[in-house]
Amino acid sequence: MRKKIVIIGNGPSLNNIDMHFLKNTDTISYNRAYIAYKHWGFNPTYYMAIDRNAIFSYLSDVKKLISSNKIKHFFFRDIYKNILPKETNNLTYFHIGEHSNFNPNLADLGMFWNVAAVSIQILYSLGYRKFLLIGIDGNYLPNKAVKEVESKYDLISLEDNDLNHFTNNYYGKGIKYTRPNNSKFLNGWNQLSNQIQNMDIEIINSSLNSSVNCFKKMSFYNAWKWYEQ
Numbered sequence: 001m002r003k004k005i006v007i008i009g010n011g012p013s014l015n016n017i018d019m020h021f022l023k024n025t026d027t028i029s030y031n032r033a034y035i036a037y038k039h040w041g042f043n044p045t046y047y048m049a050i051d052r053n054a055i056f057s058y059l060s061d062v063k064k065l066i067s068s069n070k071i072k073h074f075f076f077r078d079i080y081k082n083i084l085p086k087e088t089n090n091l092t093y094f095h096i097g098e099h100s101n102f103n104p105n106l107a108d109l110g111m112f113w114n115v116a117a118v119s120i121q122i123l124y125s126l127g128y129r130k131f132l133l134i135g136i137d138g139n140y141l142p143n144k145a146v147k148e149v150e151s152k153y154d155l156i157s158l159e160d161n162d163l164n165h166f167t168n169n170y171y172g173k174g175i176k177y178t179r180p181n182n183s184k185f186l187n188g189w190n191q192l193s194n195q196i197q198n199m200d201i202e203i204i205n206s207s208l209n210s211s212v213n214c215f216k217k218m219s220f221y222n223a224w225k226w227y228e229q
Helices: 012-016 032-041 059-068 115-125 182-195 220-228
Strands: 005-008 029-030 046-049 073-077 093-096 128-134 146-148 154-157 177-178 204-207
Touching: 005 115, 029 032, 029 115, 029 177, 032 046, 032 059, 046 115, 115 177, 128 220, 204 220
Parallel strands: 005 029, 005 128, 029 046, 046 073, 073 093, 128 204
Antiparallel strands: 146 154, 154 177
């Protein structure tokens, strides 16, 4: 049986999934997803972050998450080396190169413009070949209750009205983050899909109304049956 994992995105469609199904399988989640772990009833196997802005808004939370020892392994972009603990047997830094070529080498990962797509390269290096996507929605809506900081790409939320994630306080009041880009998000997934066509990788997307159409879509019920095979 090939090694399999559920990729847990943070889109609104996550609210349509019975997360208790995932308690006893390998999973990976990202960024501020930890605010839902108690509700899910489990911690993921892996945690990963690449955003150059958002982590600074919840840095203390991430440090507590690392020290809790409830997650098997953490993966962080190397731009965080000066603000997070040193590498250990359960914390690894990786570098994203200035290219979009699928590369499971953690010293030179391809940039696919969203953390979940980038993570497939790392998971592939760990032996995973079967991937079930949930909460991978895209369809980012503009948030008017924001303030631009260093540039138009760097935002701070002024209210708890996040429509693009599973809860309205995901990027809630006071959280700094990078402006979502639908085009880059979709291009990243499309590029990834094109590059892995001849590889021993299967990906099913069970995210309701996802804008990512480059993988076969199934309802979560049917996708879960496929996943368990």
